[in-house]
Amino acid sequence: MTFPFLARLPELPELPDHLRQLSILHTRPEDLALAVMVTILATVLMYSARAYVVRRVERLDKRRPSRIDHLATTMLSRTYVVFIVAFALYFGSTFLELTRRQELFVNRIGLAALLLQLAIWGDTGLRAWRDQYRFGGDGGRLASSSVLCFISRLALWVIVTLMLLDNFGINITTLVASLGVGGVAVALATQNILGDLFASLSIMLDKPFEVGDFIIVGEVLGAVEHIGLKTTRVRGLGGEQVVFSNGDLLKSRIHNHKRMQTRRVAFILRIAYGTPEEQLCRIPRLIREIITAKPNVDFERAHFMTWGEWSLDFEVVYHFRSPDYILHMDAQQDIFLEIYRRFEQEGLQFAHPMSIVRLAEQDRATLGQGGRGARPAAPPLH
Incomplete structure (x- = not known):
């Protein structure tokens, strides 16, 4: 691999013949010196760039607070020097004449360092996103955000671990197949729990209601007290607590009165x-x-x-x-x-429920005689 900017570097002085014949890792001393210089220069440049970007983002965050700036600062602050040195060593190794085996080893180390650093950035970003609910006062969504963060972090590290194993030449096909079969079995055994769990995540993301909202679900009226992983609790008008399964709750028609404008x-x-x-x-x-x-x-x-x-x-x-x-x-x-x-x-009068009964003339006459009239004869028997 060649780099155009190296053509402008001053030429190194020629070594004496007895030193020119020496070799380390099958590499001439002048090539090794160049590789060390490139490694040191790359380390300094990457570390300086990291420090500059962190200071710049922190300054912007203080001037205009933003969640994105805070996440970027938190993630970049978790950039470890050991990975920076590993990247610099990889860059420096490109100037050495390595054997195929040595080159493969260096490439694997560089890729492993990159994957681990990306995983640490992702894990840090997920935990910082979760902490926004923990310290932001939104306690009602803390449980759901914690579960979503845990699932995302677990998936992230599983994927990174599989990529690392594959990077070092380990066959992961059987392992992935085993994880797939085991995942299907667990999903079938806990489908009701998983249904409520994903319903909780749906409530968190879609936000049909929040803690404190007054909702009507079927015949139940009350204020939402808690949104959990499996259930949502509503305080009814009579003072009782009504517990809904998250899956059943999303299947119902919900009237949210707190979001009413008029x-x-x-x-x-x-x-x-x-x-x-x-x-x-x-x-x-x-x-x-x-x-x-x-x-x-x-x-x-x-x-x-x-x-x-x-x-x-x-x-x-x-x-x-x-x-x-x-x-x-x-x-x-x-x-x-x-x-x-x-x-x-x-002088307007409100109406009251009433009914009028009209009697026939014969019934009125009978009532006028005080009910003393002759009773009608019974029909003849046959």
Whole structure:
């Protein structure tokens, strides 16, 4: 291998004939001296570049904190000098006349050093990503992120170990086949647990809900307390704790009320039959005046909707500009009380469930005689 930049280096002085005939590793002394110089120069350059990049990224991270800068700084700080020296020795060995066996050994050592350094960088980056949840206050996702980090690190080191074994000439085909068969057996035996585990990872990555969110799942209403590896725990309205399997939870339809921007409220006003037409026509305008006067409320409509069995039904719809349930109930209470107050002032009556029974003339006459009338004769028997 030749390097153009070496042509500009000053020529080394010629060695005496008795030293020229000496050889180390079947290499002339001047070639060995050149290889040592290249090794030292490569070591200094790589170490200096590492230190410069780390300082530069740390300066940027202090000026503008960023997760990427923090991860890069953490990973580069785990660059070991022993691997830098191994890379430098590999570069220096290219200037030596080595035998095929020696060259193969040097190549394997260089590749092994590269694989180990990449594995250390990856392992450090995964652990730094996990620690962002640990020290960032997101305790609800710490368990899931820890499991994902563990699986990723395990896969990383397994792959690197297999590549190292293959690099040193060990046949790994049988080992990979054995690991595959064993993995299938374990997956079949623990498919329910693995299903919940991957459902937990899906919840962590997709984030359909988080700890503290108020959700509705089927008939269960409550706040999410904990998102674990296998189960998610919800504190119900009655104070009880409801435990869901992560796999079953993702199969259900989830209503997340914490991410609600506004609340749509619809209710029915039932007015008594017999109310004058003029008063019925005033009801929509009256409802509009009451609702538009309230803060954080957008009136939508109020209409005479249908003829009920015992009432005249008006449907009212408005939007409350806050997801807070307590504030919504306070506003609705104020609206209801104001409607009741104004209806009393206007003389409007709310309808009450009632039924009217009409009697025939003969039954009325019988009731008028106090029930003393003759009883009808029984039908003749045959």
